[in-house]
Amino acid sequence: MSNRGGWATILALALLVGLWAGAPRSNADWGEGAAEAVRTYLPLLARPEHPWQAEVGFEFSQVVQPGADSRYLAVAFHSVQFIDAQAKVLGTLTLGTPEANQLQGDGGYGNEDWPGVGPFQWAGGASKRATLAVTMPPGTKGMLLHINSITDGLWMEVTIDGAVAASVRVDAYWHLGYAPVRHLTPVTPSTARPEWVVGRYFPRFPGASRLYAIRVRSALEDWWGEPSSPGWRINSSHDTMMALTLVCMQGVVNRNEPTVFLDWEDRGAYRHPSRHWLELLRDHVEVVDLDLDGLSAFHFLYRRYASHFQGAVVYDPQVPDTINVANMLAGLEDRLVLAPEQLSLPGMPTFSSVTDLRTLARNQGWDTTDAGKYRLYEWVYDNLWPRLEHRIIGMISPGPPTSEPIAGTTGQWYPLGIASRDYITALRLTALWLDPVEEPEAGLFDRFLQDAPSPIPVFGNYGNDEEATTALDSRHGDWNAAITIGNSPIAVGNLTVLSGVRPRLVRYAAQIDPQRILATLGDRPVLTLWSSDGDAMIYQTDRGFHGGVDFYWEKVRDYRFGWTTNPTLADVAPLVWNDYLESASEASLISGLSGCGYMYPPLMSDSQLRAYLAAAASYLNETGLRVLHMSNRFGPLLNAVDDRVAELYYEGLRGSGYLGAFVGLSGWPWGAGFHYPGVPIPAVAPSYVLRPNNAAAIMDDLLARKPGEYFVDLTAPHLWQGNQTGYGWHRGTVVADAAAHAGKALRFSPDDAHPPGLVVWGPYSELAPGDYTVRFRLKVEENAETEPVAQVYVGVREDSWRFITQRYVSPADFSRAGEYQEFDISFHLDRFTTGVEFRVDYYGGKHGGWASTDLFADYIVAEREGGLDLPVLAGAFIALVGPVEPMDESLEITREFERRGGLVLQPDEFMAALNPEYMIEFAAPRLGASHPALAAAQQYLDADDYLASLLAVRAALRAAYEPGRARGAGRQGHR
8 A cells, every 4th residue: 555645445456545635634525426517538558457546636727716715716526436358347446435525635625425426525725736646557548537627628637657648627517537557559540441232222331339428418409599600610619529529530530430420418408319229229239428628539539549530621710611611621630630739738649641721712712702712612522522422412500601591680690510521531522611502603513412322311401492492403313311400400310320230120101091991981071180390300319309390309298290201311320210110109100292302203304303203212112111201392373282293193103102292392271182193003292280389270171161162251261381371362451241151241343453364372282173153252342343343263273273263244234233143164074183273353344345343242152963982081281380389288189189070190191091092902802803993903903094984983982881981990000
């Protein structure tokens, strides 16, 4: 034993015995670590493998007398842990034990207790120095010191037997100091590389066996604050500079073997998604938790993986886009990414090769102007793009000011994107930030896409310019993976790990209960629901949307609706995919938007779309998804898919069990609720958009509807885009009118300010083939004139406006002035037609040959002759972008609607019940394969009369099953 003050051996194998030289005796207890501790790395000297003793000295850059406290405080110490070469804890010593209490010396103060942490002891004193004597057990390779500072940014120099070992930055929260006790030989890089599999969009990283999980803190935890101000630069935050260095190191290291996991701190704003996945990873790999602060984490990783790096690249914080250039160079040349301020940090290694982008920025004219930014990315195109990976295009924000202002805010810019840079680095991807609309950036962006193969994923949006970015991607046959978007800087981290841990994939089983299919043979109105945004990888890895919308998986998975997902998630992060399948309760899965990666089908050529769908078929086969959400943006039809796109989808996905598609993001309740766009696959536009406060109105409206009848109240509140407003397509004045059915009517007068002509249009109905009668309930104040006062007509806008039928109405056609009268017009549709309008023209005598009198309109109603041998069918779209109120409670509609007599189907069931091919197969074992109705249904199907085919099957099933017997419905997989 040493004679410095009496040493004791704690724990087996001579663990730690410590004392403060000369400190007064106390009952200090060096307890186990704080739950939120962070570990600080201290490089110590190499020592032999047998027990040995050393004096550890601590010299503090400052001490503080807090308030009236007479003590000179620097750093609080809580406990010490001994770790081996793999950072496994060999044992823990807690101050305050009887053995340790007898060993106190000078340099420390009395014992205290910190809530949530336990016993601790301040060190400092007027000398700003303390010492600790230790005995190292065999196998000890380092120590973890639980520490806290009296003030942020305090430096603590650590010596071992008088030799300087490290200088540690200590901040004012509990964290851990790491002291390596012997030299570590750097790990030799493996020859393994990510494997690109033919037919797959994302490569598979080598397998992982052990992960070092490091907590990462940064200013971006609160990115809505200072990091989104236009003057913010990364070198204003030590933690953020270190975080950028660490995430790029992670990419270089994990390229060969995933061993580094970064636990991105988000203060709970996103419910710690990285921590969620880390817990699941523990079931598959060994996880060593090292809650190190940034500088310590750098030293910890660099000492183990120094041989992975060939130098450093230094960016210019005043030209933030150089961060993206540094990121690309880190990937291409295995370099560390550093700010100039980091070069002088204690313990920073000396590099034989350093690329300083500050010099290049000056020489090339890179700055924060639009022209300077363009020159930078043009240099990337000329000098780096030929060496970079072309099979994925990386997009990520460099931070203010070139990241652009955030639309709808005052003085906020898109923050620095950071967490997904490991993937960019490991795969040697581009790190672009180019405007897809404004020239010359759009033209340069186009050149990158033109050079790349197709189809490929593009990382994300330029800012939140989702439509323009995705449109440009789509025109090249590519799709938007939404791994990065401008306002989510710490999302979608650790893809280099999640791609390398590959449990056996769980395949989705379509949620089809035969009893619920049979229940649709009755007259109960039928509702299905699905949500938006699941195509985005950020949505999947964050497990939904948090904050104001409050729509995340754990809160909504017990409701019967379709959670949209991206089937490529099963490829890039199979553990994440499996978690959804294994934790689902009532929720089902559908593929969105538009089936296998976000794109706009109308913008793709036939050959581009076929290539996209070939990959989609492979992913759908693998994952089991059978229903998708399709965008019709930029298409020729409103809330519908055109025949060209529909036929290509049917051709490409038929062999994958494709049941049907939801189409578009908005719609209206006046129509059949579905259509067949030239193929036997139902296309369903939303009848309603579910918002936080309109569920009751949706149920009221749906329960009041009749099959084959479409009632348009021209003054009552309607669920326009989910908002309860009046009928939106008119130019009249809403007036009180006791004779109107709801006490209000639209009035059109010669004195109205708007130009004469079209005064009522819409409602863009989706109508099945058949014979229809439309009734317009109108009134005039005078009925003497014989010239027309109005034209009522039906038509549809396809390539151009097409009249279907029309009629002129004169005042003399009214039996009595001042009384309502219905005027009928009839028409025939020989196919499903979408976007049908019921219009009224009114000229009020302002145009030659027209009568002059006020006109009143009450309602319009369209009826299909013989009705429609289907229940009322409706889809409700849960739009998650836009509302800031919680959406999760709105899903109570799935339960309340059934309590009120309706039927809620899973999307799989809804589409199956409308798919004539499926229904013929469904009916065969129930009716007998030789049943004449099935033969007739097949004949209709072969003749492309899909509705007649469906109705023939339904009629036969209805004859064999009483709908009342089918109302009990359980949950089971397909058939």
